[in-house]
Every structure is written in C-alpha cells, then in structure tokens.
Amino acid sequence: MDALVTKMVLHWGEMGARWGINRTAAQIHALLHFTGRAWPADEICTELGVARSHVSNSLKELQSWGVVHPLHIMGERREHFQSIKGIWELFELLLDERKRREVDPTLKALREATAAMGGEQEVDPQFKTAVAEMLSFFEMMDAWYGDIRRMPLETRVKLVKSGAKLARWLR
Amino acid sequence: MDALVTKMVLHWGEMGARWGINRTAAQIHALLHFTGRAWPADEICTELGVARSHVSNSLKELQSWGVVHPLHIMGERREHFQSIKGIWELFELLLDERKRREVDPTLKALREATAAMGGEQEVDPQFKTAVAEMLSFFEMMDAWYGDIRRMPLETRVKLVKSGAKLARWLR
DNA sequence: TTGAGATTTCACTAATTACAGAAAGAAAAG
DNA sequence: CTTTTCTTTCTGTAATTAGTGAAATCTCAA
Numbered sequence: 001m002d003a004l005v006t007k008m009v010l011h012w013g014e015m016g017a018r019w020g021i022n023r024t025a026a027q028i029h030a031l032l033h034f035t036g037r038a039w040p041a042d043e044i045c046t047e048l049g050v051a052r053s054h055v056s057n058s059l060k061e062l063q064s065w066g067v068v069h070p071l072h073i074m075g076e077r078r079e080h081f082q083s084i085k086g087i088w089e090l091f092e093l094l095l096d097e098r099k100r101r102e103v104d105p106t107l108k109a110l111r112e113a114t115a116a117m118g119g120e121q122e123v124d125p126q127f128k129t130a131v132a133e134m135l136s137f138f139e140m141m142d143a144w145y146g147d148i149r150r151m152p153l154e155t156r157v158k159l160v161k162s163g164a165k166l167a168r169w170l171r
Numbered sequence: 172m173d174a175l176v177t178k179m180v181l182h183w184g185e186m187g188a189r190w191g192i193n194r195t196a197a198q199i200h201a202l203l204h205f206t207g208r209a210w211p212a213d214e215i216c217t218e219l220g221v222a223r224s225h226v227s228n229s230l231k232e233l234q235s236w237g238v239v240h241p242l243h244i245m246g247e248r249r250e251h252f253q254s255i256k257g258i259w260e261l262f263e264l265l266l267d268e269r270k271r272r273e274v275d276p277t278l279k280a281l282r283e284a285t286a287a288m289g290g291e292q293e294v295d296p297q298f299k300t301a302v303a304e305m306l307s308f309f310e311m312m313d314a315w316y317g318d319i320r321r322m323p324l325e326t327r328v329k330l331v332k333s334g335a336k337l338a339r340w341l342r
Numbered sequence: 343t344t345g346a347g348a349t350t351t352c353a354c355t356a357a358t359t360a361c362a363g364a365a366a367g368a369a370a371a372g
Numbered sequence: 373c374t375t376t377t378c379t380t381t382c383t384g385t386a387a388t389t390a391g392t393g394a395a396a397t398c399t400c401a402a
Contacts, residue, residue: 001296002295002298003296004287004294005283005295007283007284008280008284008302009281011276011277011280014275015276015277018191018272018273019254019273020189020191022359022360023360024285025363033301034297034298034301034302035295035297035298035301036297036298036300036301037297040378041378041379042378049269049363050361050362051224051361051363052362052363052378052379052380053361053362053363053364053381053382054294054360054362055381055398056379056380056381057361057380057381060380066309077369077370077371077376077377077380078377078378079376079378079379087304087305089310091240091308096372101189102186102189102190102339105182105186106186107183109179111231112178113175113178113179114226116175117175119179119370122174123173124173124176124206125175126174126206126207126208127175127205127207128203129205129207129219130204130205130206131179131205133258134258137258137262140331140332141331142332143334144332144334146334147337147338148333148334148336150338151338151341154348155338155341155342158341159316159337160311160312161311161315162341163314163315163318163319164318165335166318166330167187167321167322167326169340170326170329170330170333193389193390193391194353194390195390195391199374211348212348212349213348221391221392222391222392222393223348223349223350223392223393224350224351224352224391224392224393224394225350225390225391225392227349227350227351227352228350228391248347248348248401249347249349250348250349250397251347
C-alpha cells in the first residue's frame with residue numbers, strides 16, 4: 001500500500017479511537033474512504049494485518065453507523081464494502097449518532113430530574129438551579145441542531161462559510 | 172447523598188466515558204457541578220466510594236481540562252475543589268480541548284499529505300481528491316469554529332437562538 | 343524540629359476492550 | 373446434493389485502562 005495512504009489510515013485510527021470507535025474499525029473506514037473504492041473483506045485484512053473475524057465485526061460496526069455500505073460487484077462472489085462519498089453526509093451521520101447516544105439520553109435524564117423535583121420541597125436549591133441551567137442549555141442546543149439539520153445542505157454550507165458576516169448581522 | 176444527585180452523577184459518568192473522560196472523573200465533575208459547592212478530596216471519595224488516590228488523579232485530570240479548580244477555604248487544612256460555574260464556559264473548554272487534540276492533528280496530517288503529493292506524479296488520483304476534499308472540509312470547519320469562538324458570548328447565544336430565522340436570512 | 347494531617351507516587355490487581363483462530367453457518371457453483 | 377468459497381459466531385488470549393492500597397512526600401501547626 002502506498003505510504004501516504006498508510007499514514008492517513010494510521011492517523012484516522014488514532015482519531016477514531018478518541019471518538020469511541022475502535023482503532024481498526026476507524027482504520028478500515030480510512031482505507032475505504034481514502035482509496036475511494038470498494039474493498040472485499042479479505043483484502044482489507046491482508047492490507048491491515050488483522051484477523052478476518054475482526055474485519056467482519058468492524059465492518060458491521062461501521063455499517064451500524066451508516067458510514068460504510070456493502071456493494072455487490074458483478075461476477076464477484078465476495079461482498080465488497082465502500083465508504084459513503086459525501087463528507088458532509090459522513091459527518092452528519094456521525095453527529096446524528098452521537099447526539100442520539102449522548103445528548104438525547106442526557107436531555108431525558110435532566111427532564112426526569114426536573115420532573116422529580118417538581119413536587120419535592122426538600123431539594124437542595126443549588127442542585128435545582130444547576131439542573132435547570134443545564135437543561136435549558138441542552139434544550140437550546142438541541143433545538144439549534146434541529147434547525148441546522150433541517151436546512152438544505154447548501155444553506156448549511158453558506159452558514160459555515162459566512163461566519164464573520166454572520167456576527168455582524170446578529171448585532 | 173440525595174438520590175437525585177446520585178442519578179445525575181451516574182448518568183454524567185456514563186456520558187463522560189463516551190467522551191474519553193474516565194467514568195469516575197466524570198462522576199466527580201458531576202458531583203461538584205450539580206451540588207454547586209466546593210468539595211475536599213476525601214469527602215468525594217467517601218461519597219463515590221473510590222480510592223483516595225484515584226480521586227486525586229481524577230481531580231488532576233479534570234483540572235487539566237480546566238473544568239475544575241482548587242479553592243482554598245479559610246481555616247481549612249484540606250484543599251477544596253469546585254466546578255466552573257458557567258455552562259457555556261464549561262462546554263467551550265471541552266470543545267477547545269477536543270479540537271486541539273483531534274481536529275488540529277488531523278488538519279496537520281491532511282496538510283502534510285497534500286504537501287507530499289505536490290511533487291509526486293504516481294499518486295492515486297482517488298486518494299488525491301479524497302484528501303483534498305477532506306482538507307477543505309476541515310479547513311472550513313476550523314475557520315468557522317474560530318469565527319464563532321471569537322464572538323462575544325451574547326452574540327453566540329443569539330446565534331444559537333435564532334436558528335430558523337437564520338435559515339431565512341441565508342436565502 | 344517534629345509530627346499529624348493531607349496529597350501524590352508507585353506498584354499491583356481487576357475489569358474492560360481489542361483481537362485471534364477455530365468452528366459453524368450460508369450462499370453459490372458444479 | 374455436495375463441494376467450494378465466503379462470512380459470521382464463539383471462545384479464549386492479549387493488551388489496555390480503571391481502580392486499589394501502601395509507602396513516600398509534602399505542608400503546616402505546635
């Protein structure tokens with residue numbers, strides 16, 4: 001494999017590890033993404049030097065995130081796998097999933113705590129305000145994420161590109 | 172400890188674990204944050220039922236993120252620790268640190284790959300475009316983050332609150 | 343200066359997570 | 373239907389990370 005590709009694969013692996021994706025799963029994704037083509041599982045495992053079974057499981061994980069898709073190639077017995085093309089789509093999938101796993105449960109927990117405090121009199125006021133502040137912050141962010149997520153892609157690109165202009169408009 | 176606080180502490184611990192912060196460190200932060208007061212290390216460790224040494228290390232980690240500060244209390248021998256108050260400030264610290272650890276090195280890697288490809292003729296064109304696209308995406312996001320980070324807090328709050336309006340303005 | 347309280351370091355154990363390899367399970371070709 | 377090729381499941385091991393407890397270090401009051 002090209003040394004440059006290897007470098008990106010290794011880097012992607014390290015970064016993936018910090019995102020809670022296991023290292024080799026992230027490496028596999030990098031391999032698929034940066035080579036831009038579909039790979040059969042066994043070639044992935046010779047390329048990265050990991051067990052066939054591990055590649056299989058990692059591919060399943062990547063598919064569960066929605067960032068890798070199977071692709072049937074004509075006249076080929078083996079299943080091939082490719083990374084989704086669009087970078088925006090890629091990071092949308094990652095963010096959506098993280099929101100679902102991290103933000104949504106936290107919102108739920110904060111709402112439950114708020115509800116539970118409603119009746120009780122003997123709740124520490126410090127706790128009460130801390131929860132209320134955190135909840136309103138999360139709700140604000142949640143709504144914002146929804147707003148942005150609902151924009152068409154081009155609008156979102158504009159938004160990101162017009163950062164400084166935006167600041168002026170807001171004043 | 173109040174059952175409600177316990178619940179938040181446990182939840183925060185789970186979420187922290189997914190952010191690469193170790194579970195008990197996140198629990199400690201939740202304890203400090205949601206009780207809103209300064210705690211001495213030994214009380215934290217009886218409260219959470221973990222070893223004194225572990226609390227010490229976790230507090231150090233939290234301080235390295237900047238989300239917990241030591242506080243000297245008059246007439247008290249023991250050091251006390253408290254969470255930073257502002258929620259915006261809290262998440263800014265977390266995001267800044269994650270950017271520094273994850274985005275910046277990735278930008279560096281992408282730039283190095285781009286530079287290395289400059290001279291070479293025999294680079295897979297697929298790889299070339301994949302790197303170029305990824306780099307421009309990261310640069311765009313990096314610039315955007317900088318723009319937002321530079322806004323005064325109130326502007327940022329406005330930005331988040333005016334999500335839908337914003338979409339209309341962009342069109 | 344000594345010693346008690348408080349904190350950190352360090353060496354070890356427990357628990358989790360990553361990964362390997364064999365074996366079982368499908369799907370397609372003959 | 374049977375053999376071949378490919379994929380997944382399952383069980384065990386390696387490696388990493390979390391957490392413990394004792395010993396060493398530090399700090400301050402007496």
